[in-house]
Amino acid sequence: MRFLSYASEVSKKVENFIYDVVKGEPKILYDSALHYIRAGGKRIRPLLTVLSSRMCGGSEDIAIPGAAAVEVLHTFTLVHDDIIDRDEFRRGVPTVHKVWGTDMAIISGDLLYAYAYRCLIRSRDYGVPNDRILRALDALTNAAITVAEGQSLDMLLPSIDNVDTNMYIDMIRKKTAALFASSAAIGAILADGDCEAIEKLKESMINAGTAFQIRDDILGLVGDEKTLGKPIYSDIREGKMTILVIYTLNKVDESKKKRLRSVLGDRKASLHELSEAAEIIRSSGAVEYAESLAEQYAARAIEISRSIDSKDSEALHMFREVVEFMVKRNY
Amino acid sequence: MRFLSYASEVSKKVENFIYDVVKGEPKILYDSALHYIRAGGKRIRPLLTVLSSRMCGGSEDIAIPGAAAVEVLHTFTLVHDDIIDRDEFRRGVPTVHKVWGTDMAIISGDLLYAYAYRCLIRSRDYGVPNDRILRALDALTNAAITVAEGQSLDMLLPSIDNVDTNMYIDMIRKKTAALFASSAAIGAILADGDCEAIEKLKESMINAGTAFQIRDDILGLVGDEKTLGKPIYSDIREGKMTILVIYTLNKVDESKKKRLRSVLGDRKASLHELSEAAEIIRSSGAVEYAESLAEQYAARAIEISRSIDSKDSEALHMFREVVEFMVKRNY
Numbered sequence A, B: 001m002r003f004l005s006y007a008s009e010v011s012k013k014v015e016n017f018i019y020d021v022v023k024g025e026p027k028i029l030y031d032s033a034l035h036y037i038r039a040g041g042k043r044i045r046p047l048l049t050v051l052s053s054r055m056c057g058g059s060e061d062i063a064i065p066g067a068a069a070v071e072v073l074h075t076f077t078l079v080h081d082d083i084i085d086r087d088e089f090r091r092g093v094p095t096v097h098k099v100w101g102t103d104m105a106i107i108s109g110d111l112l113y114a115y116a117y118r119c120l121i122r123s124r125d126y127g128v129p130n131d132r133i134l135r136a137l138d139a140l141t142n143a144a145i146t147v148a149e150g151q152s153l154d155m156l157l158p159s160i161d162n163v164d165t166n167m168y169i170d171m172i173r174k175k176t177a178a179l180f181a182s183s184a185a186i187g188a189i190l191a192d193g194d195c196e197a198i199e200k201l202k203e204s205m206i207n208a209g210t211a212f213q214i215r216d217d218i219l220g221l222v223g224d225e226k227t228l229g230k231p232i233y234s235d236i237r238e239g240k241m242t243i244l245v246i247y248t249l250n251k252v253d254e255s256k257k258k259r260l261r262s263v264l265g266d267r268k269a270s271l272h273e274l275s276e277a278a279e280i281i282r283s284s285g286a287v288e289y290a291e292s293l294a295e296q297y298a299a300r301a302i303e304i305s306r307s308i309d310s311k312d313s314e315a316l317h318m319f320r321e322v323v324e325f326m327v328k329r330n331y
Helices: A003-021 A027-038 A044-055 A061-085 A096-100 A102-126 A130-159 A165-190 A195-222 A243-251 A254-263 A271-283 A286-306 A313-328 B003-021 B027-038 B044-055 B061-085 B096-100 B102-126 B130-159 B165-190 B195-222 B243-251 B254-263 B271-283 B286-306 B313-328
Strands: none
Touching: A003 A027, A003 A044, A003 A061, A003 A102, A003 A313, A027 A061, A027 A096, A027 A102, A027 B130, A044 A061, A044 A165, A044 A195, A044 A313, A061 A096, A061 A102, A061 A130, A061 A165, A061 B102, A096 A102, A102 A130, A102 B061, A102 B102, A102 B130, A130 A165, A130 B027, A130 B102, A130 B130, A165 A195, A165 A243, A195 A243, A195 A271, A195 A286, A195 A313, A243 A254, A243 A271, A243 A286, A254 A271, A271 A286, A286 A313, B003 B027, B003 B044, B003 B061, B003 B102, B003 B313, B027 B061, B027 B096, B027 B102, B044 B061, B044 B165, B044 B195, B044 B313, B061 B096, B061 B102, B061 B130, B061 B165, B096 B102, B102 B130, B130 B165, B165 B195, B165 B243, B195 B243, B195 B271, B195 B286, B195 B313, B243 B254, B243 B271, B243 B286, B254 B271, B271 B286, B286 B313
């Protein structure tokens, strides 16, 4: 796809910007804060910021501080999420709290949070008017609030009886889709896009982000450890209420439900037990159900993206490619 | 002191503003986030924001969103610090992570962080021009970055051999004094104060905040459990490198040093062992040394505050009273 080489160009600029802004003492704090950024990553969110700016008539350059801000904010959420999920690997490297301990990981996340704002405020140096920067800061703040709400819902779902698909969708819209929507919105706002374009970009991303998270759930079950950069079945071990688990628990008989429930969230579960739980999920038809649900959100995202009135046809083309990639990715 | 009744007036306005802005779902997340704000507190930082605004010719009202922002940011740091320090009580109530668990406490802090920004951005509703709000956001961000750096230094000091007073002062300037300085700066910026006034307010607060933290260390050793709202000797149990410990370790003979070191950071230390360690500290002259060090910073803070050219003499008078309170408080 055409967007891939452009993505790596944007990625370079965004990384350079981040390394230029996020620096200080003590070194150990900054090393831990930059750990995931140095480990690579798809950088989809900053790409969306840049493409949205171009689609609304802005340049690539004026969107770089905003693109860096969403990547840094995203990285902060990963650091804290990994503590909460007790994840040990991310992007093929040990997680921040595994290397530097939980206390330092909490502070590293907090530091990144502040730097997300500092990056965006730097839009001033690119000649972006104050009112646009302030609106973009508002969008970043809304995303941060919504992501925290979504993360808390994710934590609460396992203790709720009879979780249904609607509760799950509400959770992932907040936890995952909201930041995609704000990533696009921030680019559009910095470029002074009109309200209609901004709303369409956000709506498209809410749907694409939802499909993205559903695919993430599927990949956690059927994906490949190496390309994922983290151990397989970790969602089951952590007791996550993924769409696959929710579907399976609502579908299978009492005996299978009991067996699945006994493994969910058991951090000491053997690989054999995890495989057995995964087999209960797979044989329930949950993967096919999730695939079709993701398809619906994907179709809606693509449909909305088609109706956007773009000032830059190349950017629009790549934006649609990114949407396709987000909803069909296999890593 | 005259400022006390005014502090409670400002406190009411700030709390109402916070409760109006910080609301949402799920309830458990918002209850945990608002836990310390509901538990009370001295609200010195928001008072400084309001007084600084008045001293620079602004009104009390235009400073309320900024005052709320610094209080919310301060509360976020308390939630995460308490996790790191394993503190169990704060403001007379169980800490957030003791009531809701560490995972929820991490997210509650993160939520508050974003709300600090939302509060400050609300200055728009009070007619404050965009450029001032953006500069105030910059000051808030600088404070957040500096506090994270200071917090990490606080964590690192116990593992460093021969910590000296300079390293300690650098740490508390960042961990504690920076937010006091930004609290005053934000009020002054929102009121369009001139550069000289802003610099003096900050410099006064860096000194007052330093004295404040030294007094905090002293109170942790000689203070009263009830008025402090937390258990005595917790600094020793947590192995904190307070100015008292640093002085003592550099002063006493090897045998006392060894005994003190064996109790520092031992979370299972008995009350007898803690008292013994406290006695080693007290008999070293550390308290007198710390008192005199605090006095020097206090004197400098007061001296600078005297040179500020204020547009509101009542506000200046109260500002000086607050400085005196900060550096002489016994709770």
